[in-house]
Amino acid sequence: MKPRFEQGYWLVLEVVVGIAMAFLLLPLIFVALNSIGPAGLAYFPPPEFSISSYTTIPVKWLWSTLAAIGLGLSSTAGGAVLGTLAALALARGGLRARGLVESLCRSPLQIPSLVLGVAFLQFYSWAALSGGPDLRGSYMGLAIAHTAVATPFVMVVVLARLKKFDWYLEEAAQGLGASPMQTFVMVTLPIIAPAVLSGCFFAFLLSIDNVPLSLFLVGAGQPLLPVDLFNSIQFDLTRTVYAVSTIVSAITTVVVATAFRRLTSVFAASG
Amino acid sequence: MSRHVYARLIWAPILYLALSLGVAVFIFLRNSLYTSAGFGSIVATVSASNFQKLVSDSYYAEVLGETILVSFIVVVISACLSLPIALYLRHFSTARARIYLVIVVASSAMSLVVRALGWISIMNDNGPINGLLKALHLIETPIAMIGTNGAIITGLVHGFVPVFVLTLFPVTQAIDRSVEQAAEGLGASRWQTLFTVLIPLSMPGLVSASLITFAMCMGAYTTPALLAGGKAMLFPILIQQQAMVVLNYPMAATLAFVLTIIVLGITWSSLAAARYFEPKEAR
Amino acid sequence: MSGYLSRVLTAFAVAGALFAGNAQAQEFAGKTLKVATFGGSWQEWVKANVEPKFKAATGANVEYISGFPMKHLTSLISFKGQAAPFDVVELSDDVTYEALKQDLLQTGLDMALIPNAQYLPEPWRNMDNAGPAYFVVLQGVIYDADKFKAANIDAPKSWDDLANPALAGHVALPDVSFTYRPIYAAIDAEKTGDQANFKGSLDWVSSIKNPVIYGDAPTLQTRFGGGEIWAVVGAAGYLQRLSAKSPNLRFVMFPGPGKTQGIGALGQVRIVKNSPNAKLAHYWINTFLDTEVQVSLAQKIGFAPANINAAKTAAQDPKLAPLVMSDASGLEKLFQADWSKLNPVLPDWIDRWNRAVRR
Secondary structure, X not given: OHHHHHHHHHHHHHHHHHHHHHHHHXXXXXXXXHHOOOOOEOOOOOOOOOOHHHHOOOXXXXXXXXXXXXXXXXXXXXXXXXXXXXXXXXXXXXXXXXXXXXXXXXXXXXXXXXXXXXXXXXXXXXXXXXXXXOOOOOHHHHHHHHHHHHHHHHHHHHHHHHOOOOOHHHXXXXXXXXXXXXXXXXXXXXXXXXXXXXXXXXXXXXHOOOHHHHHOOOOOOOOOHHHHHHHHOOOOOEHHHHHHHHHHHHHHHHHHHHHHHHHHHHXXXXX | OOXXXXXXXXXXXXXXXHHHHHHHHHHHHHHHHOEEOOOOOEEOOOOOXXXXXHHHOHHHHHHHXXXXXXXXXXXXXXXXXXXXXXXXXXXXXXXXXXXXXXXXXXXXXXXXXXXXXHHHHHHOOOOHHHHHHHHOOOOXXXXXXXXXXXXXXXXXXXXXXXXXXXXXXXHHHXXXXXXXXXXHHOOOOHHHHHHHHHHHHHHHHXXXXXXXXXXXXXXXXXXXXXXXXXXXXXXXXXXXXXXXXXXXHHHHHXXXXXXXXXXXXXXXXXXXXXXXXXXXXXX | OOHXXXXXXXXXXXXXXXXXXXXXXXXHOOOEEEEEEOOHHHHHHHHHHOHHHHHHHHOOEXXXXXXXXXXXXXXXXXXXXXXXXXOEEEEEHHHHHHHHHOOOEOOOOOHHHOHHHHHOOHHHHOHHHOOOEEEEEEEEEEEEHHXXXXXXXXXXXXXXXXXXXXXXXXXXXXXXXXXXXXHHHHHHXXXXXXXXXXXXXXXXXXXXXXXXXXXXXXXXXXXXXXXXOOEEEEEOOHHHHHOOOOOOEEEEOXXXXXXXXXXXXXXXXXXXOOOOOHHHHHHHHHHHOOHHHHHHHHHHHOOEEOOHHHHHHHHOOOOOHHHOOOOHHHHHHEEOOOHHHHHHHHHXXXXXXXXXXXX
């Protein structure tokens, strides 16, 4: 009786996860299919088999992609530091107005990105008009906004992990003569590292695809992948757009797959 | 490190957020008290007329209600798909599990706009889903999918499952294996272990992932705008019309303000509820 | 003017521009003109057809910022009273009206620097003293002649023909927040006598059975690619982009209010107020109106040239003839939206549209 019941558990798990994976892959497969064919307007099926949509991708897309990766990395790095600090303070600091502070730190999540985009544009215009720096159309301006949005992503994940953190470990380390800084670097940080990484992961993924936040903040001649993709389809839809998206997705997949071994070892170490 | 050292750390993120996002949002939301003189020009006389309009017209409440409902359904479906994925990744470290995690990340690496266009070509009247149903003689005439809330929910779930999994993953991964083994040693079946050990211990992750997903869903624009096919309406679309089509910043700010308050309220009460039900012996 | 004579004159104009260009090459060397433009294939076309001629004439560089006109207006508003974020901006005429009203565009252009404007119908040469139109967006219906024939439906001759139950689910309409409001204004004018009375077109929209609504070009293209759309209410320019899928598309315009035979909106290219490169911007506009450039505009993009000489050349191709307006007198037969009436009511229109169409 029991073994069959047990097998049922694994079967259900396998089936549900299988369905979920098929669901996640479905639109990706269609985008990839749509990208195949001669460069030009994207209609399916293509008139002939060709990969010229890939071989004719203008080099500007490379700059857009690199710019998006650069912006994503810098804002994720900023968000990782700020988010981790916020999570540590909230979990361990015994703050009096904890609820208020936590929702303040979460607030970038709760305001729609497209509102934030217009809000930052108005902020930067106001700053420029008041004699401050002009951040409109600069990577600095974009990075400031993206960092603000990345912060709560890291904070929320780290905070969830810290709920199950055994703080006696820190006290034990200090009891054995470690300085507070040593304790943090040698004990606390390694344990929360997977959560920080996980938060960084999708803070980055969301930054490189945040059209509404960046749309109004990029300047003339300033490349940025998500905005360039969005603008390039305002007039028509070409296979090049599908091809660029497929490549970016594929590169991310490869990077993640190779980084994975390293990542699992970090996860395993903390488990 | 001692508590008061940790407490001081909060100043870095608080100051950063207050001086960047805080000021930006203040400047924007201040507009909600002003009135629009059309296409980007603002009359800076303070009044509550925008809020009065919102309250007096039930249309806004209806759209808000629908947005909350859609977001709630997206959270539930995302949770039902993400928890098994997270548990699978916890149980197995096989090549297949590794591929699964890569799929999760890869799916979120594709541009939302392009993904939505992919969905449109899948959900077309003559697309593969309708084609399959026709081939199986399940339907005669194609089902119109684009423009329904079902299409929007599908697109949003696809967008948020990776977010959900990546938030949940560190928590499920950190559950101590000995607790699981102890439960089994006491004769619990896998299912009993799932409901009495794994799910309760995953709760912090489930709560924070649900809240993130809910908040992002309430403000999501790109996916709903494309899959609404000009027929369905969600709150962010209303905001976009005001902010980007008629450039009525006061009205856009008012709508954004209301949305933010609603999301904050729901987040707050959920966090409070979660804290109430949290196992007390955790520390 | 005979075709031959016009070609000779065009050749002179080009030669003149090139000559002037050589003299200017020094003046503008090392300068960069920032152009706010639509994106996609349009930008590729601009880069391939306008930019080389402009560079040859001035020696200056070009940088693009792409986006829809309302987004450019948002940028201009945020930079008001400061250094311009870009020098030249491509706008639709509804947005031009607002930009002018808010004093965001340069007026009093030096038309001597835009000699190609002489090929435009007189009213389009220097509109509101802020510059010329550069193409005409003819608006009407694109229908798939094959699909109509297969379903035994006659070619549409009026807006009401699209309410045919046999077309249920196969008619695509532009969202009111999209750029084809002149269509709804024309229907309003026809049905109620007042182009700003939205009831006329809203009733018409609700008479269409289960329409496909599109608010952007890629959605229209993707859904058209799926084969469910037989008729598109929109601009002639889509014919080019959609015929890659269905070879037998036709564009028709319907007689409208007054003696109008169709609907036209104007694409406009304008110099931004306080642009540091205002003189250079004149050359850009002039290059855009060049006859060769404008012929290519019709052939490659399917837009109706504002340059009548170019329109005449393009109209020699029977496929392009219905898409261009090759006679300056045709101007009077076009219904043109009155944005001073329509822009103020847009918020109200969107509100009513939301409740009627978006359930």
